[in-house]
Amino acid sequence: MPPPYVRFAEGRVGLLTLQRGDATGPSLLCFPHAGGSARSFAALARALPRDWAVHAVDPPGRLGTAGEPLTSVNQLVETYLEALPPTLWPSFLLGHSLGGYVALALAEKLVGRARGLAILATTPPQLKSSIDGARDLSDAELVAWSARLGYDLAGQLPPEAQALVTRALRADLLAHARFRYEGALQLGMPVLLCGGQADTLCPAPSFARWRDVLRGKLCFSNGGHFFVQSHAAELAAELRDFVR
Numbered sequence: 001m002p003p004p005y006v007r008f009a010e011g012r013v014g015l016l017t018l019q020r021g022d023a024t025g026p027s028l029l030c031f032p033h034a035g036g037s038a039r040s041f042a043a044l045a046r047a048l049p050r051d052w053a054v055h056a057v058d059p060p061g062r063l064g065t066a067g068e069p070l071t072s073v074n075q076l077v078e079t080y081l082e083a084l085p086p087t088l089w090p091s092f093l094l095g096h097s098l099g100g101y102v103a104l105a106l107a108e109k110l111v112g113r114a115r116g117l118a119i120l121a122t123t124p125p126q127l128k129s130s131i132d133g134a135r136d137l138s139d140a141e142l143v144a145w146s147a148r149l150g151y152d153l154a155g156q157l158p159p160e161a162q163a164l165v166t167r168a169l170r171a172d173l174l175a176h177a178r179f180r181y182e183g184a185l186q187l188g189m190p191v192l193l194c195g196g197q198a199d200t201l202c203p204a205p206s207f208a209r210w211r212d213v214l215r216g217k218l219c220f221s222n223g224g225h226f227f228v229q230s231h232a233a234e235l236a237a238e239l240r241d242f243v244r
Contacts, residue, residue: 005038009083011066014038014058018045021053026115026243029091030056031099031106033121033226034176035146035153035169037062040096043229047236055088061168063161069171073098073179077105092243094118096228097201098172101125101179104214111188117216118192118239121225123202124209125181134173139166149201150226181213191216192242194235196227217242 004017016038021027028048030041038056045054059076061069070076080102092115095103100122107117134145143153143166153162153169193216195207204220211218219238223231 005064007065008085009060009079012060013079013083014062014064015084015088016056016058017054018042018056019048019050019052019054022051025049025051025053027053027088027091028055028094028239029088030054031093031095031102032056032059033097033099033151033228034172035151035165036096036099037064040229041094043232044235047232048239053091055091057084059168059172061164061171063164069168071171071174071178073101073105073175076102076175077109080106081109089113090115092116092118092239094120094239095122096120097122097225098176101176101181104181104183105179107187107189108183114189116190116192116242117187118194118242119210119214119216120194120228120235121196121199121202121207122210124206124213125179126213127202127206127209128176128179139163142166142169150224150230183214185213185215187214187216190242192238193218194238195220196223196225196231197221198224199227201225 006015032040038058041056058065060067089110093103093107100119107114146153193210195204197204197220221227221231221234
């Protein structure tokens with residue numbers, strides 16, 4: 001059996017196996033929200049069938065990984081393509097918030113290899129300027145902004161770790177601001193677009209605008225921007241239907 005957490009690229013990229021699954025079952029490869037980590041998908045893994053494999057990636061510069069946090073989606077994608085084992089690519093790529101951009105950019109390079117793409121609580125790229133101002137906040141303001149969305153940095157971590165996560169969050173917000181999507185409406189693989197009904201960062205009508213730039217199944221979960229954690233069972237049901 002593979003160990004649950006493996007580092008690649010001189011420790012800069014982490015891969016957490018949340019569920020090993022069966023050789024005949026589906027496989028998910030998950031990319032976290034801005035400032036998030038591979039463990040952000042623990043609740044989702046617990047809600048999925050036992051025969052599903054669930055792997056999640058830690059970007060550089062996190063609590064579990066070395067190096068400086070990267071500041072563009074392209075840098076993240078190139079790092080993952082070089083560092084991660086090729087056996088992972090025949091998976092369903094799943095990204096939450098910023099991770100949705102990462103999963104989308106990877107999917108464009110893996111057409112014919114990846115089995116599908118799920119974009120969760122990610123602002124459509126043509127609307128993202130409405131939240132990019134968050135990267136100009138002070139550290140204290142950034143922590144408070146995250147808490148209002150449901151990501152409580154102050155309550156989870158000691159000060160040294162909180163400073164590291166805040167640095168990563170700031171880098172991720174810069175990557176968010178720099179991302180552009182000019183791809184085709186039809187990606188070449190099945191696509192699931194799932195937003196949160198109570199998401200204040202990307203309200204449901206705004207999330208529905210993904211259909212302007214990418215064709216796929218559009219659905220909504222109860223919960224806010226972090227429904228991936230708070231409503232994991234509901235999301236797991238949507239993923240089961242999508243994979244079928």
